[in-house]
Amino acid sequence: MRVVIIGSGRLGSRLVSVFSKRGDSVLVLEQNESKFMYIEDKQGVEFLVGDSTDEKIIRQALKKPADLVLVVTGNDYTNIMIAQKIKLVDKTIKVIMRLFDINLVTVYTELGIEVVCPTSLTIDALLKMPGLS
Amino acid sequence: MYIIIVGASKAGVNLAKTLLSGGHEVTIIDQDKAKVTLLSETFGDAIMLGNGANASVLKVAGANRANVVAALTGDDATNLVICQLTKLMFMTPRTISRVSDPANEEIFQSIGVDATINSTRILNYLIEEQVQAGDVVVPLFPLKGGDVELVQVDVPRGSYIIDKKIKDLGLPEGIIIVSIYREDKTLIPKGETIFKQNDEVIAIVKKEHIDKIQQLFKGS
Numbered sequence: 492m493r494v495v496i497i498g499s500g501r502l503g504s505r506l507v508s509v510f511s512k513r514g515d516s517v518l519v520l521e522q523n524e525s526k527f528m529y530i531e532d533k534q535g536v537e538f539l540v541g542d543s544t545d546e547k548i549i550r551q552a553l554k555k556p557a558d559l560v561l562v563v564t565g566n567d568y569t570n571i572m573i574a575q576k577i578k579l580v581d582k583t584i585k586v587i588m589r590l591f592d593i594n595l596v597t598v599y600t601e602l603g604i605e606v607v608c609p610t611s612l613t614i615d616a617l618l619k620m621p622g623l624s
Numbered sequence: 625m626y627i628i629i630v631g632a633s634k635a636g637v638n639l640a641k642t643l644l645s646g647g648h649e650v651t652i653i654d655q656d657k658a659k660v661t662l663l664s665e666t667f668g669d670a671i672m673l674g675n676g677a678n679a680s681v682l683k684v685a686g687a688n689r690a691n692v693v694a695a696l697t698g699d700d701a702t703n704l705v706i707c708q709l710t711k712l713m714f715m716t717p718r719t720i721s722r723v724s725d726p727a728n729e730e731i732f733q734s735i736g737v738d739a740t741i742n743s744t745r746i747l748n749y750l751i752e753e754q755v756q757a758g759d760v761v762v763p764l765f766p767l768k769g770g771d772v773e774l775v776q777v778d779v780p781r782g783s784y785i786i787d788k789k790i791k792d793l794g795l796p797e798g799i800i801i802v803s804i805y806r807e808d809k810t811l812i813p814k815g816e817t818i819f820k821q822n823d824e825v826i827a828i829v830k831k832e833h834i835d836k837i838q839q840l841f842k843g844s
Binding site: 544545546566567568569571572575576579592594595597598599601602 | 677678679680699700701702704705708709712713727728730731734735
């Protein structure tokens with residue numbers, strides 16, 4: 492599978508390693524080149540430096556057709572902008588974005604973009620802990 | 625009308641003042657505490673502290689009864705979220721947004737923001753009714769350094785400059801005509817360009833020349 496990961500922070504850098512270890516072909520797009528150093532396993536990974544809200548850069552990242560795009564910069568609003576721009580470039584592509592703000596999750600799920608929300612995952616996990624359920 | 629303005633930028637503040645003096649109800653939302661404290665002297669309850677892209681904040685601001693939400697922060701992504709959020713969660717009839725990067729206009733249009741407008745156009749759009757054609761130079765933005773302003777001035781009926789070429793006006797060095805908005809098109813003028821009645825002209829003007837431009841454009 493071809494996976495494009497946008498944002499190489501704490502989450503993105505880890506995802507790069509996870510997918511590339513699994514044998515997937517991975518491209519990581521990040522504005523700040525120095526963040527690539529968080530990636531532990533760089534072998535076979537393609538790196539692209541650029542502004543991920545820029546449509547030209549998005550097209551460049553999607554030059555080889557991707558099966559999955561993960562939008563995981565640290566900023567909800569940036570992720571939303573990027574995810575929707577990707578959908579404008581190719582509306583069939585599977586895009587999943589990370590959003591911290593639970594209220595926004597409802598809005599964008601309704602709009603047909605898949606969302607992972609660490610906030611609600613944390614709440615769920617907490618509630619499943621012994622003594623809290 | 626009830627208008628929520630997110631972002632207490634110069635544009636936001638001036639817009640709020642104009643709307644309030646026109647008898648409209650306004651709330652400005654900004655997340656900069658110092659700014660909000662300072663502006664609350666002028667705006668009282670009409671300014672609130674918070675992240676205007678947050679649903680809870682918008683709810684407190686009364687987004688569900690707002691006629692217009694204007695997203696005027698300096699960040700396009702934030703403005704995009706404000707517009708989508710208010711449209712989908714609060715059914716705001718009209719959302720308008722400042723778009724700093726022209727390359728982002730397409731995405732704003734595609735998601736159904738009612739007006740994709742640069743900051744200049746927003747002001748024009750909302751204050752249209754308050755401004756008497758031609759007898760005011762509308763200051764849009766002070767440029768860095770302070771003594772130069774971006775202004776809008778309309779060409780009223782009977783104006784001296786109608787049918788005159790820019791190069792024949794004898795404009796002083798401190799006035800540059802930047803664009804002319806005419807019949808849904810924005811023209812980039814040259815010396816040969818001729819002014820027409822109802823042109824909406826954007827100019828960069830040294831403060832000392834604002835009277836001069838007012839005089840030139842004045843109607844009959």
